[in-house]
Amino acid sequence: MSECIFCRIAAGEIPADIVANDDEFIAFRDLHPLAPTHVLVVPKRHLRSLDEIEAFGDAAAGRMLRFTAAAARSAGVATSGYRVVSNTGPDAGQEVDHLHWHIIGGGPLGGMV
Ligand code: AMP
Ligand code: ZN
Numbered sequence: 001m002s003e004c005i006f007c008r009i010a011a012g013e014i015p016a017d018i019v020a021n022d023d024e025f026i027a028f029r030d031l032h033p034l035a036p037t038h039v040l041v042v043p044k045r046h047l048r049s050l051d052e053i054e055a056f057g058d059a060a061a062g063r064m065l066r067f068t069a070a071a072a073r074s075a076g077v078a079t080s081g082y083r084v085v086s087n088t089g090p091d092a093g094q095e096v097d098h099l100h101w102h103i104i105g106g107g108p109l110g111g112m113v
Helices: 005-010 050-056 058-075
Strands: 018-021 025-029 037-043 082-085 101-105
Antiparallel strands (some): 018 025, 025 037
16 A cells, blocks of 8 residues: 555545546545635655656646646636646655646635746
């Protein structure tokens, strides 16, 4: 059994509030939301962070972008707007060492970036 919490969610071993799901990716609501809508997009293949994206391949990386936009639509924030963030490494405060993108929205987000 994997030690990685996102691998375990992707395998269905840990429950999650799933927003979108296909063979390669899963999107589910963050346990500790930072905004009214806060969804995580996770590839089912384990990659440590965005820094390993080359190992994923251009086609899969492109599909992850497409999946992310579809997940934002499913979460109901495509029209109102949202932000996509990927914490990568210690200075970004990455807590879970499995590549993931945060989709945050559901209200004005301010000017963080
Ligand atoms: P990061 O700092 O980018 O690594 O963010 C990891 C995110 O995963 C945090 O926002 C956590 O709240 C979230 N998280 C951790 N465990 C779970 C879980 N079991 N289900 C949903 N979200 C989780
Ligand atoms: Zn993993």
